Amino acid sequence: MNGAMPGLAAGIPRQSRRGRVLSRVTGNESTGSLSWLTIEVPGWAEARPGQFALLQAEPSRCFLGRALSISDEEKDRVSFLVDPVGEGTRELCSLSAGDPAWVLGPLGNGFDLDEVVSGCSPPGTSGTTSDKRSRLVVVAGGAGVAPFPLFLSRLADRKTARAAHLEVVALLGFRDASRAQGAIPVQGAVRRLTESGLSCRVVLATEDGSLGPPQRVTDLLETELRPGDQVVVCGPPAMSAAVWQICSKTADVRTWFSLEANMACGVGSCHGCAVALADGSFARVCHDGPVFPGERVFGGYVAPVAGGKEPA
């Protein structure tokens, strides 16, 4: 570190200043080509599903932390699904139990579960047909499955979700069978959902056809989506744009997208993770998101599917 001496500290008492925390890795299980990394973070505050943290190995050859969705948490043990796409994420994937790592989080807004569930009216509610607004569709691509284990676990805890007789359909797309093992943590959460009395179905797609016909998650969505569905989405930019195209053609569908962007600070300071919104303004993915209602990002405009930048 930088040689700071506790005896000389002035200003805010250290125990009450919230910042990055030197933490300890408690586990790293490989799930196909991804890593399920669990870190014990002293003083961790409970996260909302869809929030993220900045992670950095210690020591690290990288300068900045990497933004990763919070996949699960149990008290101060926090799990992340890490795709080794660059140097920073490869360092994280190579950590072992006992290794130190820096964690700053939870950060960002996350999904508003109450808002999502409240859109799913119980059957027989006046003005709605029995199947209207009672389905929640999860659409995830690749490492975009990361926020959904926590999302579905929290849903299982919601009385309102049970009262709404919510039916959950999780559509998960991967490039190949190795990456498709990223679905394993989601399936664990699905079991909890089912045990709590909610109906939940998981459908996988692999682009190379190693599991069933070669198809994308958007192919699944084309056949599964019904008018009135609530849709939560996380995946690469091109997938998100394609999901919006499908959803915007279907009546009465509400969408929330968790967006991805390169970040430096994760807390709104650097303005580096800006994304263009439908109204032409820019939003900071870290501070104003990462979760945005689909219409704020894409508006009425059906964007051409453009290749996104790979994160470092």
Next chain:
Amino acid sequence: MTTPATPAAAVDRPDLSVRLGPLRLEHPLINASGTMEILDLADTLGPGILGHPPVAAYVPKTVLLSPRAGNPPPRILETPAGMINSIGLPGEGLETFVNERLPRLLALPCALILSIGGFSLQEYASLAAGLHSALKHWEADWPARVGLEANISCPNVHSGCASIGSDPQETLAVVAAIREVWPGLLIAKLTPNVTDIGAIARAAVQGGADAIAAVNTFKGLVVDRETLRPWLGNITGGVSGPAIKPLALRLVYEVFQAVEVPIVGMGGVASVQDVLDFMACGARVVAVGSAAFRDPWIAQDLADGLAYELAARGLILDELVGLAHRGQVSGCT
């Protein structure tokens, strides 16, 4: 991070306070403009940071006359030992800044250094005059709390700013125009992307600058590894982080030799050693930029570490500033 509880009085803390014109700072560590949105940090990290800012003076993002969206994404990428950015000075514009943000910033328990940027001499003068008229109704001794930094060095806007700060005559004219309407502390923030920074620094002082901030980011470019095209939406950007530290130190060293006003040194500061190095080369105040992106509290830790180093080396702050200019150490083995 938890640390052992040691009584704060166990060690005598050396005096870290410094004067920057009429401002008195508790310690020499501040933030570089555009690297800390302290009000947004409070949303995420809790309001404690507003009551105990890690910086001795808070420098908000550069304010422009009109609202500005900033540059098209992507805007940042990590580079070896640092990063490149092309943010492009997004902001709400002077009027909204004065009405909505300034009152909250004036409530911070530290000095405030407002950064302004423009596309012409007239814009800089209007910004300075606008801020002056807002502040003079605030409290009588505002010059003891609030200073102004003229950002004549942003590499990511295509006119004004850095093109002004690359020319001694334009620098002199803009600083002099601000000086006419701004009675408080006036800092000129210089670009490193010039042949002779000493000439720019002298022009700024001749125009009436009370201090020099050196340096802004180094203009650079990164290539998309897939497409082999420029990666940033704006093609070029500014490089920062530890990679630029030796480059920035050389420039601070030259500014110290060129002018006698205080220097706010910055460029890749990430450790206590970096703070010592910048002060030895001539900086009286040191700003942290990119390193605060990974650790929002780093300025406070660096101030603590500086106190420790001064005590350990038997130095006082005034002796440290410019030490590198005082000849070779003799008798070293």
